[in-house]
Amino acid sequence: MTYDLVVIGSGPGGYVCAIRAAQLGLRTAVVEKDATFGGTCLNVGCIPSKALLHASHMFEEAGHGLAPLGVVVDPPRLDLSAMMKHKADTVGANVNGVAFLFKKNKIDSYRGVGRLKGACEGNIEVEVVGADGATQTLQTKNVVIASGSAVAPLRDASGAEIAIDEKLVLSSTGALALEKIPERLVIVGAGVIGLELGSVWRRLGAKVTAIEYLDRVLPGFDLEIATRFQKILEKQGIVFHLGSKVTGVARTGAGQETRAIVSYSSVDGAVSDTIEADAVLIATGRIPYTLGLGLEEAGVAQERGRIVIDDHFATNIPGVYAIGDVVRGPMLAHKAEDEGIAVAEILAGQAGHVNYGVIPSVVYTMPEVAAVGLSEEEAKAKGIAIAVGRFPFSANGRARAMRATDGFVKIIANAATDRVVGVHILGAGAGELIAEAAVLMEFSGSAEDLARTCHAHPTLSEAVREAALAVAKRAIHI
């Protein structure tokens, strides 16, 4: 079979790339090694985690969030298998949706591990090895590698990899599929994935302790926002050991009684301790996944495990491109999607482009955290003179009506030009509110532009506008 484009991997990068390419008239195929389409995001990432975050939030609200609103309910009972069914149904609907879109757009799909077999200008061979060992060879003008990422292994003090069995020691995949609530859950890594999944199990009854190497939570996010967020999570019951490294995970007991003993020490090694846990979640990050692609044989350049690409997603081998988690940049589904669209447009002769300065990040806890652009620390490190406007949700009428007053909006503008360089939101609905900041920044908007835009009342978005007004010290409601 001869194609214009073969995409390896059907995650948000790969499947979106294939659809856009087909829309633009390219004869397109997708190769996927897993049983379902959608990659990490749809199967074991964004979608199942959000299904559990929503369901566990509802459980917590029914427990003690509703009574202050005058909605008196009996203490809720948890049906974990029904909650997991909700998760599975949500995943099922999404992955089937991708299969439907492939059919609709006349995209051929091949099940199996895709490998670059031979690459020469204008003709690339991709070998697909199915689960039964059967092999097919596809001929194509171009290949987009969208093979994603995998859980980063964690090493103990002796340098040995801490084994993940998905029962006692979990990756995010195991933490999305527990059959009972762990009484005590230790999370290694206080980043986005650790805190989202830690929040799920805390809401359902686990006592959660997070161990983080850095002296702060949410590395990469604005420090002021992260510090306030940590305080809110502590009030919710999560215990943090910051500036600490896990040095080992041992097992004690047998069968149902197996427990983990997590050893950790301060980063300088001066103080050490242990915690007993019913489950340990390793959430220290993800690494690019390139196994079986035949990159070395094909001569595709890699740097620290990531495929090296230029500004047009091209590798050093003509006709071979790469996008998503397997290349540089934030490991986020929407970044992978945008790169998928851009590279498809480039292959169709258009000018595909991704603005890496305006990629939002969201933590889907309660309250949520959302950010786009530079943090205060990053802006200062770049030598930008900044003006900062803040507005608390406690001064927003809608937030009060919803009893969702935790958090604030922080807008960072260039002090000389007023152009907005970063927006950070801690609060209910932050993940939705950040979209208007992204649009503003995409159009190089100023704090004044946002401040002069009429926002509906009463909405949480008024807090965003008020923060913009606060940049010029003229917020109305504070």
Ligand code: FAD
């Ligand atoms: P992937 O989604 O990883 O897809 C890669 C696909 O390639 C897989 O299906 C794999 O089987 C296939 N593949 C690999 N090698 C081959 C081969 N040789 N042949 C055939 N197929 C192959 N991001 C967000 O933006 N928002 C979130 O809320 C969010 N939540 C997350 C929660 C969790 C628990 C996790 C783990 C991740 C989360 N992410 C989130 C990150 C997000 O899932 C990734 O950034 C995104 O999936 C990357 O997309 P991708 O297309 O690059 O790769």
